Amino acid sequence: MKFYILKRLLSLIPVLFIVSIIVFLIIHLTPGDPVSVMLGQDASKQQIDELRQSLGFNLPLYQQYFKWIGGVFQGNLGLSFFLKEPVTKAIFDHLGPTISLAVLAEILAIMIGIPMGILAARKRGSAADQTFMGLSLLGISIPSFLLSLFLMLLFSVYLKWLPVAGYQPLSRGLWTHLQYLIMPAFALGTMKSALIARMTRSSMLEVLNSAFIKTARSKGVKERHVVYKHALRNAFLPILTVIGQTFGGLIAGAAVIETIFNIPGIGQLIINSVLRRDYSVIQGTVLFVTFSYMFINLAIDLLYGVIDPRVRLNRK
Amino acid sequence: GNPKENNQQVGESKSGSESKGGGELRVAFNAQPPTMDPLMTTAAATKYAGRHIFESLMTLNSKYQPEPMLAESVDKSEDGKTYTFHLRKGVKFHNGKEMTAEDVVASMNRWKQKSGTAKTLGDISFVAKDNDTVLLQLKAPSTPALTILATQTQFAAVMPKEVIEAAKEIGVSEIIGTGPFKFVEWKKDQYIHLTKYNEYKAVNAPADGLAGKKEALVGDLYFDIVTNASTRETGLQTGQYDIAAALPHDSYERLKGTSNVKVITETNVALSIYFNKKQGIFTDLKERKAVNAALDADKILMAAFSNKELYKLNYQYMPHEFWVTEAGKKEYNQKDPEKAKRFLQEAGYHGQEIRLATTQDYPYVYNAAVVIKEQLEQVGMKVKLDVSDFASYSTKREDPTKWDMLVVSDLFRATPGELGILQPQNYGWTDDPKIASSLQAINAAASPAEMKKLWDELHGYIWDYLPGVKLADFAFFDATTDKVQGYKPFDGMIFWNTKVLK
Amino acid sequence: MATQHLLEVKELRTHFYTERGQVTAVDGITLHVEEGEILGLVGESGCGKSVTSQSILRLFEEKQTVKYEGEINFKGKNLLRISTSDMQNVRGNDISMIFQDPLSSLNPVFTIGYQIAESIMLHQKVSKKEAYDKAVEMLRLTGIPAPEKRVNEYPHELSGGMRQRVMIAMALACQPKLLIADEPTTALDVTIQSQILDLMMELNKKLDMGIILITHDLGVVAEICSRVAVMYLGQIVEEADVKSLFAHPLHPYTQGLMKSVPQLDGDRSQKLHIIEGMVPSLYNIPKGCRFASRCPYADALCREEMPELTQHQSNQKVRCWHYLKIAQREDRCDVNKID
């Protein structure tokens, strides 16, 4: 196990390296640079040129890259030009909200998606199946900002239960923390739950027809246990894959919702950094996200083995 | 629980020791400033936040005229080449240090170096005469010198000398000024927190524009950075924010009709078209005239601002009372497609593609561009809308090979010399000897009357030469809850003298 | 014959809903099992043996895929009438089942110990520890070496034979009144097969357990069953005690079946006997006798009307119009010798 984890972690290095080069090239070849954004609409060309010069943006690309990657190897992702703080700090600051939001959204997604998928699978072809699957389609296709605005209007403006937007860290108390996250988590969760529900349904359909389900029933196992214990665990691998994928997606891909609910998360950080061409933050964040994707995938692969003993043996 | 209450508890518990009550004011701010150092950027967000912290020697009153702020008084020498600033006594920086002439000189020298506007004064120098007196020495007399010192873009913030000396290339690292609020914390992408500066010494004159008496009426001032407009709007309606800045123009009418919300407008921006006069089709005056003749400003502005109360058709490049002139009026807003076609024919236009660069980061700019494209196509021009994000756009417009036309919004300026559209080095590249010499003459004018006369003349010439087309003046609009009192923007947001009723 | 049978199936019909229409896989099966009796159930592959056995436990999802008709009386209750939760108490406790396919009938994600113990804990009030001990005990009984170690293994770590024995251990763990064994030894080699058959017979004697044994292997039937029912296309075509059946099979299908068995001492150069023709499809069941199209004795009556299951002598029932004629012929020659 240790060996396997070590191997996976080592394989991270070349990937990170390649990703770093790709991202570096992409952002530097994209027009626009941080200087012109920072200096604002009315800055003069002279001012821009001066700042560019002093920050080293007119060095040849490879020199800039080596300067940066050299720092990365020393654990220094660079300094954000915009935030005026180390990139590591920026990522760390934006990570808290993202993790809270992602975890909450994922929990919601799982709590909605899995039971819905199971029910649909068990009642295949029935009205319940069709309703649930229809709802999940709605969940996929409804633009997230519409859903968010609707939630805002309902819960904040009309019912006045929850604050419209913003973020408070956990240190301010659990409820304070949560009340800002409930709506965005719900908006994200319902969207992700659609995918989970569909996956659950299709993999449960396969498992529910298996012979061992009949065995369980023939032993007199209660139907609920048959479904949630015997069948679900067997059907869980593809569901887990989707959960991992959605969770990974929530880390970097919740930008729209984060913007609407004004949650200072990683997604916003990426988008904002792209928009203001905050090079070092983009690079650092992308590396970080790559790392977390691989970490999540590793965790999922390890979980495979916990859930399904057959997978343990087959690992080559 | 009520979210509003919750916020207040949070705010108070943090700053309770610093301020003696007064509650807090939460502003839903539309953009994260790139920096808190006003000299490092021309971005409005920095200016709005910064003006609560920093002050300058001179500032503008509501008529765009200079008034002293950190100076008690200003004397002008006989030859008009030296200004003497007598500093106000007992003004303390937020770090407790008393402001001296040294600090002011260091700050003004930095301004001279960083600010684009400062350069229009030519070669100047600041000297500390004694602890409380600072001299400004000019090479030639200049009537608008004090106005230029009061400029708000990259305003001449006064900071302690040590802070300036420690500044790096991306700006100062300590935010210390003399203003009515002091800086507490900037939580990136979340909020900027200012708190009342208890030792602030206000000027003893009625508040007028940025000048006069300034008083922090709230204990804490939060600029909540809320980039999504709908969120600002809903947040205001639930009372989570007291003031929502720069709301979408389309919401104006609806918010105006909402009972517990007040809309506040300030017409202080000009919308213009810039031509690329360095390269391409618009180096030809006839083509520029064709565009000018084809446009129907009303439609463009209606699409951009949606409500007549939010814009004002105006051909004045300097809309303040003092500068208003009749010259050029007949050139403006001709709505004459036939004439345009004639110009095109004369110019020999044969369907070349005209690139109209724009960005959706400023919806009104984008919307105006869409209508302009439509109107130009009506007269047979072939226009391509080139939309990109602001960062790309701002790099692009520096490059004369990349565009032919832009739609630009400019904040009102106090002097013609500051007008972007007339600068030869600015995008658009208005490199006309007559304009250059006229501007110089205005700067060097001996009296305001002479200055005005020169301007009238220039204004007519501008409308003939068409470095661009001025379309109109317009307003941003903010909204407050009905609990907010005394909010009166000038050249953007001002939160001193503003209070929130409990 | 006892007044009350352990299990009595009366006119059981199992209909499947399929895309091509409703299919009756089991069509009017009547049979019974006594305590301590081993009933053999044989028949062509696809004739409905497994469906019958699973219908007894109501293992197909009702409403969605299947409809049952008839009666299944067990301990005086009609299993088709009782509630789902009552049914859950019957399953595994009173009636256990060994499935045809041991490879896929064990849940791959639980240890075998858990799977056996689960069934014990469901029906007996014992602690987890006791249940595991019992599971080890059952594994030992089925002849799995080192059962203490094996309980913590997963199905895929066991050989096919071992898995089969795990299934058997699981089925027997609660000492059911009735065991339904669906081809329990097909995947095993003969030495292990005989071990398992011995075990089943032992338990059958010790616990007075009734057994329904489904198999293709007539040798196994001859060895351990006391009564045999022969199925063909969803119906029982012949039922008799094992000696009578092997001595003089009455139904032409049973006869064909008997003749098809390769004998250990038969003539190898001779081709094996086969029953000509194909089993009709369930979607297209012929009107009269279902075997008519392949039957050497068939006549117009057979093709028109379905014969009833009729009693022949005291211990044999047969579904054939011509069984009397056949019985006479059979009397004349010795059936056990294959011609």
Next chain:
Amino acid sequence: MLTKLTEQIDPMLVVKGLKKYFPVKGALGQSTGEVKAVNNVSFQLYEGETFGLVGESGCGKSTLGRTILRLTEPTNGEAIYQNKNIFHLSGMELRNIRQEMQMVFQDPYSSLNPRKRIGSMLEEPLTIHQIGLRQERTERVMEILHKVGLQPDHYYRYPHEFSGGQRQRIGLARALVVNPKLVICDEPVSALDVSIQSQIINLFQQLQDELKLTYLFVAHDLSVVRHISDRIGVMYLGQMVEQAPTDSLFSSPLHPYTQALLSAVPIPNPNVKKERIILKGEIPSPLNPPRGCIFHTRCPFVMDICRKEIPLEKEMSRNHFVSCHLH
């Protein structure tokens, strides 16, 4: 046809010292041992004969068959077919040889792609080996369907619509459609009831007569093996313990395991009760086979030498080989 085996004919396939060890990896990915699934097995196949292979479940019969076809790579040993070592072939050559050597898989259901209709599944081997034109392929498939006793309207059906016996026949048809010379049949009749079983066995024999096929026939049911095979090999725990012509094996089984096996066959006659040899003792695992004679843990005649030395293969009578210290 039963004993056309003569000394003069060169064998068609020679398997020598074949070994197949599966590495076993623990949950940690490290190697924890080897399953010695096939351990040093040698035998020959002659053209037109049927070689039966019996043995306990898990003793390596399927693995043997799969290794010969190179469906898994052998650990050691050689298999000479037409003067070529199959284990050294690659690419095109291997594919060509696979046309001549086919396999009928043990599990009829999982060896059929659930999404393919029977017709296209049977036509595919022809397409792969570019046999015939499209039209001819269809004809040929129809013909082979008929031959294995299926009907033309099965052409468009999916595997799950067939009963076990029918699936088995489809597997057979797929193996036969490319006109192979050697067919490895891995328990092709174990899932069938006797009436269908006899149809299939007859079919095997008929095809052998018509096409001179050679079979390696794996089965559990000794009466079936006896009926169809010319020679029989008995495997135990990855090794071939006895090899003999059918009649010789059944009349005088030499290895104690063979004897136990034969005694355990149930007789379809309720009046006959047979004396079985009951094997006691621990069933060893291929992960950790016993030293010496692999059968000694269960052998009723175990001697001291059995625990120490591996018995050598001896020819006891003509073509009757056995590996046992008793002989």
Next chain:
Amino acid sequence: MGAIQRSLDGNTKLLRIKNDLKKQQRNLLIRRFFSNKSVLIGSIIMILLVILVFFAPLIAPKGPYAMEVTNRLQAPSSAHLLGTDNFGRDLLGRIAYGAQVSMGVGFFVAFLASLLGMMIGLYASYYRSLDSLLMRICDGLMAIPGILLAIALMAAFGAKTENVVLALSIVFTPHIARAVRSAALVVREQTYIEAMKALGAPSWRIIWLHIAPNTLSPLIVQATFIFADAIIIEAALSFLGAGVPAPAPSWGNILSDGKTVIFNAWWLTLFPGITIILSVLGLNLFGDGLRDLLDPHTNQAKK
């Protein structure tokens, strides 16, 4: 030997049987198609949308650009069935013309990503040596923000719809690859794959004709998601000027235009929203039904 040589007569008879069967089979398929409600509804919706795509000029003769600024933000009326947008352009016309762009983007992104992802997923699962390399590349690709990629591509190759498609395809490829791989890993262990090897089938054949079809269900689920996502993300990109070049209509940019006036002009979000939902619904129903049609198993457990 007699059985092998069939008479010519027999052959033609067989062929006739085969042709009959083929016809019968086709009829069965058609019947199944029409009895499968989801395919039917799905196809109807899809057909309607295709009509929208190809007959946009008829639906909106004035085209998507005709402005009447004085008529901006008009609620639906007889003159403008779906109302007008903030430039006074007819919403129906914009939606109709936007269908071309949006359906195109959605379709091609889903298609390209599926193709590429399938390729990666299949080869990664079949050749275990490629697996960790390909999967790590996917991890890396997944991490590169789509917006960044889109802006970069636009900048490098100009603002073209093709670039939007390309950028989004790259972004979504790893998702498909992972889904396909996880399904294929199971399939490749099946005996029927071994059987194909035994028949001498070359690897490409095994991969594309035998493994690939068995990974279709997760693929279809993912691909329909991507279709929807692509349409919506295109809107976000348009907003940054990295999407379909303005002022060409796409459902996405109609929607994001409408976003700012959602409280004043509900129709600007409602109608394109509904169209997007409808198209996703249609495609999903169609996809689900298609999968059911293709999947031999699902034909069983139905009433």
